[in-house]
Amino acid sequence: MLLPTLLSEISSHDLEVAETLIGVLRFILIFVAARTLAEVLVRFELPTILGELLAGVIIGASGLHLLVPPETQVQLSGVFTDAIAALAHIPGEDVTAIYDESFGALRSVSNLGLYSLLFLTGLESELDELMAVGVQAFSVAVVGVVLPFALGTLGLMTIFHVDAIPAIFAGASMTATSIGITASVFGELGYLRTREGQIVIGAAVLDDILGIVILAIVVSLGAGGSLEIAPIIRLVVAAVLFVVVALVLSRKAAPAFDWVVDQLKAPGSKLVGAYLLLGATCFAATAIGLEAALGAFAAGLIASASKHRHEIQAAVMPIVGLFATVFFVLVGAGMDLSVINPSDPAARSALVIAGFLFLVAIIGKVAAGWAVFSKEKTNHLVVGLGMMPRGEVGLIFLGLGTASGLLNPGLEAAILLMVIGTTFLAPVLLRLVLKGKPPEDGNEVPEELAADPMAGAS
Known part of the structure; x- marks a missing residue:
């Protein structure tokens, strides 16, 4: 609800006009800035999500102050407030109050984008391909998760004296690998x-x-504010069981899901069915004390075995293109990059932490390349470099931390620099290592296995 004094001083018509103008102008700023930078980055074969994040930084709390989340306590640009005040015929100081009160609606749209993106990530997960090289992939994944997570968390706690929960979150943010970037290269x-x-x-x-x-x-x-053993064990068990059930359902429940979708004859039935599944899994995850984000990813895993998978994917992608853009721009808009200003002695610690995370992020994933335990000849460096880019997955993790309020501005900026650094560096190093070097004889997956990974799983 708006403040009573504000409601009494502004007519309902002027209030409605102001809210509409603020909402529309925010969307225009978000999409113009995001698409401009995305168009630049895509020409350099870099993830467009980085452009969306940087767009938020430019128009947000660290830049032009045109898109300012209320929790940042940063003053909204006078250009924005004056334009709305003149068009809606209300005092300029009231624009900020209306802006802050209506920001929750934009946050809800961004959350829909996040859940849709995680659903799409699960939907695109090739579990059959994973099984085809299951043992080697499992060993690489475990080392690639455990090593950066342990080194990052312990280093932040012991060297930089970061509190336990933020340190654990920062360590967890380094476990990600961007499938899209590596697959593209x-x-x-x-x-x-x-x-x-x-x-x-x-x-x-x-x-x-x-x-x-x-x-x-x-x-x-983090929501509970403690690191007691019993709650941790309960959450670990609940999370593992939740994912296991999702993986089982991805094999067993697909026919039932397809039957339900087939009964829906109205236009958009596949999209509606997918989002009903998404809502149910998010609800289930939240009900047992987990994050809705895990439920969204699980929904994608369940739908990945559907015969309608490609149609669902085609229907969901435009929604992701719209609403996930809002999510990443808001993540960038809420960041205060003044905490990594090299000219400010007080801010240099954040740069040092960023350098530490970047180094650990590289070492942890490259070392994982040597965790391929097999007699077959393997280019371990290629595997390690392929695991290095965090890309859009790292930004999703960062967004979760920002939205949950677990990270201070310095740690947010440090994680952002780590994600950007590994995302830019990995494709360059992979191209240098592989350029002009065709796959070695006997090292290529047979064509029938690449087309049907399960062909060699038994």
Whole structure:
């Protein structure tokens, strides 16, 4: 509800006009800024999500102050308030109050974008490909999760004296691997069908599952503000069981889901069915004390075995393109990058932490490349570099931490620099290592296995 004094001083018509103008102008700013930078980055073969995040930084609390989340306590730009005041015929000081009160609606839209993106991530997870190189992918994934998580968490707590829950969250944010970036580079260089390519893709799927489980537990613990053993055990058990049930349902429940969708004859039935599944799993995850984000990812896993998978994917992608953009722009808009200003002595500690996280992020994933325990010849460096980019998955993790209020501005900025650094560096290093070097004989996955990974699983 708006403040009583504000309601009494502004007519209902002027109030409605002001709210509409503020909402529309925010969306215009978000999409113009995000698409402009996305168009620039896509021409350099970099993730457009980075452009959306940087757009938020530019128009947000660290830049032009045109999109300012209320919790940042940053003053909204006079250009914004004066324009709305003149058009809605209300005092300029009241624009800020209306802006803050209506910001929750924009946050709800961004959450829909996050859940849709996680649903799409689960939907695109090739569990059959994971099983085709299951043992090697599993070992790489476990080392690629445990090593950066342990080194990052312990280093932040012992060296930089960061509190336990923020340190654990920062460590968990380094467990991610961007499937999209690595697959794009491997595909361009002809390495996607190689053994290394299949191992990295499989391990990246497992990384995402393990990382989201860890983050769901950390966010839930952060809400309680304690690190007692009993709640941790309960959450771990609940998260593991939740994911296991989702994986089982991805094999067993697909026919029932398809039958329900087939009974819906009205236009958009597949999209409606997918979002009913999404809502049910988010509700179930929240009801047992986990994050709704884990439920969204689980919904994607369940729908991944549906015969309507590609149609659902095509229907969901435009929603992700719209609403996930809002989510990432808001993440960037809420960041205060003044905490990493090198000219400010008080801010240099955040830069040091960023350098530490970046180093651990590289070492942890590259070392995982040597966790391929097999007699077959493997390019361990290629596997390790393929696991390195955090990309959009790392930004999803960062967004969860920002939304839950677990991170201070310095740690937020440090994680952001780690994600950006590994995302830019990994494709460059992979191209340097693989350029002009065709897959070695005997190291390429047979064509029938690449098309049907289960063909060699038995």
